Amino acid sequence: MTTEHSGTSDTGVPNADPGRALGSPAWKKRFHSARLHCVRPAGADPRTALVIDNGRVSSSGRILSQIDGNWEVSQTLPFPVGFDGAISADGRWVVGLDDDGGSEVGGLVACSVDGRNRVELTPGRAAYVIRGIDFSVDGRTLLATIVDDEGFHLLSVPVPDWQSNIAPALTSSGATAQAPATETADSASGIADRAGWGTPRVVWSSTDEAWYGHISADGSLLSVDSTDHNPGVRRTAVTVIDASTGAEVAVCDDLPAGPVRAVRFSPISGDQRILLSTERSGFARPAIWDPTTGQRSDFDAMELDGELQPLDWDPRRDRILALHIDEGIHRLILIDTVxxxxxxxxxxxxxxxxxxxxxxxxxxxxSYLADGGVMCFEQSWARPPRLLRIESTSDGSEPATIIAAPDVPKGIEFTSEMIPGAEGTPVQLWWAVPSGEVRGTILSVHGGPNLVTTDAYSPVAQSWLDEGFAYAALNYHGSVSFGRALREGFWTGYGDREIADIRAAMECLAEHGIADPLSSYITGASYGGHLTLLSLGRLPDLFAGGFAIVAMADWATAFAEMNAALRPVWETVLSRGELSFEEACRKLSATSYVEQVRGSAVLFQGARDTRTPPAQARKYVDALRAAGGDVLIEWFDAGHTPTGTTLESEWLTTELELIALTEAGQRWSGSPQPRDSPQPGPPAP
Structure with missing residues (x-):
């Protein structure tokens, strides 16, 4: 990572006091250990799963297996595994996107778990974005949902025969068999031959947004969450397609009552039913639908408030695993489908x-279902993720720990509070205070905006608390898990509702005595970075500064470099209301409010980012500097979602150093016109 400013001290910040001791071993230790990122089961046998860890420098993969009744985790796989990694139905291959350092635009690659074979699955095809990966339970087909400049496509790729010895299974010790590389390689490309992988073909295409393709157990049917029936509006139907011909078989469409999304096909060959997530009530509820007969069973759970999001389905045992979320609080629930x-x-x-x-x-x-038990992916604000297995809830026994959480310093749990946000709508605010005197306050706003902050481990939040700062996180208009009305609340208003929610959060924190504007800072990534910069311009009296990570700062400038999957979506969203597209871009862009900014700002920007591209970040920095504002930009050589905990730790160190400058009455930039340093890496594709 390089830093765009001049006059840096040894700490990397201009005029910082080099004698100030920043950070304690306690908070730095939170970033030293790899932590569990996710566990993704193999379709043919969920007793085998891909484990993805987020390490200090990058992410990596391991294989979880049940061998002779015992759960074992392999050594780290001998090749990189990104957060997008998926394991084949037979557990022999890991598939992910090769995207040139994190641009999210590239081509799919399959690696055998022993590391012997690496196969480029779509050679010669123009680069694309991934919006879904699934394998048929029979192990014969990989289905990828891809997006390019031509539209949204379902791409089918035949998988090597299960009996192939190309990719050996795990040894009895749970480690992958390590053997010398014996692949046949193209000397020009360095890529192994296809090793049994078939020729990819596009089965279905649309110019309208489509996500998350799924494939039936026997590979004969495909589904996709589509918007052909309602172009430009993110309220999907589930379209089912014949995998051989591409012909439409059936559509499940609940509009105007709400969108429908496919969760998975039945894992039983010949059973073509699909587990759905529906919203007829305005809140998520499970349903099971047979596209071949039209028969449908809805599970309304009228006794529950909030959402009941279906996660997994075991038709052999007649049960659905669902996540109940009421006012942001989670419960895992099993539904007897009979x-x-x-x-x-x-x-x-x-x-x-x-x-x-x-x-x-x-x-x-x-969390998911496996061999009659529940595999519970559990974490909290103070505790890193771990994987538990729950066999029964009736005998009071404790769950078995399958993958333990790393040892980290003791943390502080958070309080959840529902507060009146924009137009009086309740929004959720998580908050916690340090054990000693409060030095200042950090307000975090998540990205998306269709994401959510949950009771999940955050080494960053705990580190701020270690440093004496109160920490709060807001779920605002646009957040998921609170029903359709709140999720779609950002569609109109052009930031007005989100800004009102942020103001309400700061007012609530002020009532708790922890929101002094002279020591309060706002932070967020992606859309949260956008709201960070927007708040500095529209709520200048509330914040001393902002830390914006991969932020959208100027919407009109971004469209020229934005990837194909996002461009049409945002064009539609910004053209939906009473303003024209150009007027909406101006109102939403933080560059429009630089004259009002009084706090300091720092942007952490990926050189390969195709969601919030570099040019628009540069434009904001130039505009704020021209207005006399105090702003820095920190470049890192990756895309929108860099892996590794070291970068998080480096950013936090920088932010603490910048706050020390504020406390000393100094500018973050050191001078009104700091000298720029080069942007690292090649321009984003």
């Missing part, structure tokens, strides 16, 4: 799934 009875599996210990958006999977991490 009797309709609900059973609480786990609650009161944190969160059990992490919703994602604009990604390869609907959940970044989640």
């Amino acid at each position: 009797a309709g009875v609900l059973e609480v599996v786990r609650d009161g210990t944190g969160s059990y799934a992490v919703p994602d958006v604009a990604a390869e999977f609907a959940y970044e991490a989640q």
